[in-house]
Amino acid sequence: MxxxxxxxxxxxxxxxxxxxxxxxxxxxxxxxxxxxxxxxxxxxxxxxxxxxxxxxxxxxxxxxxxxxxxxxxxxxxxxxxxxxxxxxxxxxxxxxxxxxxxxxxxxxxxxxxxxxCPEWLAPSLETSLEHRFEPVMKCLQERAPVFVRVNTLRGDPREAARRLAEEGIESRPSALSPTALELTANARRLRQGQSFAEGLVELQDAASQAVTDLLPVENARRILDYCAGGGGKTLAMAPRTGGALHAHDIAPARMADLPERAARAGVEVTLHDPRSIGGQGRFDLVLADAPCSGSGSWRRAPEAKWTLTESRLRALEAMQDEVLHDAAAHVASGGRLAYATCSMLRSENEDRIDTFLERNGGWTLGKQVRFDPLDGGDGFFLAILTKC
Structure with missing residues (x-):
């Protein structure tokens, strides 16, 4: 053509x-x-x-x-x-x-x-992003960078960069996470290369990796990724913990590729559907990476910016409250509940945490972190709560 x-x-x-x-x-x-x-x-x-x-x-x-x-x-x-x-x-x-x-x-x-910027959403975005509103919106008009996560169970970032270069894929380190490499040339070759096939690298946004880096996994004996989806964060936690990894999703079909990905990465993950998760006891760390507007990843999925509606956003916020409530039930005493979204909207992030704390006693809020595209990756939010 x-x-x-x-x-x-x-x-x-x-x-x-x-x-x-x-x-x-x-x-x-x-x-x-x-x-x-x-x-x-x-x-x-x-x-x-x-x-x-x-x-x-x-x-x-x-x-x-x-x-x-x-x-x-x-x-x-x-x-x-x-x-x-x-x-x-x-x-x-x-x-x-x-x-x-x-x-x-x-x-x-x-x-x-x-x-x-969708007119109806502009006030919420401006409130959420404050002085970063205009530069972030301009950033969303551009193509997103492509990142891989280096699986340190298979090798280190330097080795991964060398292997990728041998496959004709150029990369450079990201400041957001020590395991993140930005692919700067020939990214579309990745899935055909041996470094991907052997589980040395996985596609994952750098900010998503940064969020996972902040999860308190080191002393957690049992970890549950409550909204696991494809399992990217489940697998990213593995090299930093000796604890048992469990994955759950309300729609188990979303986890269909996780066993193959885990085997490629050299990771053991136990999968649960909504019927079986109730009998698994309590966990030291529960990650709830909740369904959201995806506003932080609109560079990758720009259509979502234009198809999101006010009624859909309100429904997502209600769903996020439900996810937090249900995930909290699986946290052991003294354990942590980590709430994450790839949204930049306060109504899906800080407001949901405030609502949860108003409705539920016995929890303390620790770290709250925001990333937006100006930081180099997608927009993400993370809050970590401790069960007293």
């Missing part, structure tokens, strides 16, 4: 997304019908689509229309590319710009449009 043809493919996909189809489904359906597209073509089209999703409003304003075509025109202008160089009408490229499209209106005058 020519560069222009890739832009036209992105335009078509963006129009499907604009009509209501989820982004991943729209990309999958396009790929199935575009058998002429090679792996590099599919990656380039995907990059165009996700870049446009990150700048959904500002690109439409800069391109003159809330359509796939308008958004790609605006996106190209925003990244310093003259759209006329790709909108040629040749070789499956988009038709040339008309007179109106050829006029660049410049950056949107509306502050929230320019920042690609």
């Amino acid at each position: 020519t560069p222009g043809a890739r832009v036209q493919a992105a335009i078509d996909i963006l129009d499907v997304i604009g009509a209501g189809q989820p982004a991943e489904k729209a990309l999958t359906n396009w790929a199935r019908g575009a058998r002429f597209a090679g792996s590099k073509d599919r990656a380039a089209v995907r990059d165009h689509v996700f870049a446009a999703l990150r700048r959904w409003c500002s690109a439409a304003a800069r391109g003159g229309a809330p359509t796939g075509r308008g958004r790609m025109i605006g996106l190209l202008r925003g990244t310093g590319t003259d759209p006329a160089s790709l909108f040629t009408g040749q070789g499956h490229a988009p038709a040339p710009l008309d007179a109106a499209e050829a006029l660049d209106p410049g950056m949107p005058a509306d502050r929230l449009v320019a920042l690609d």
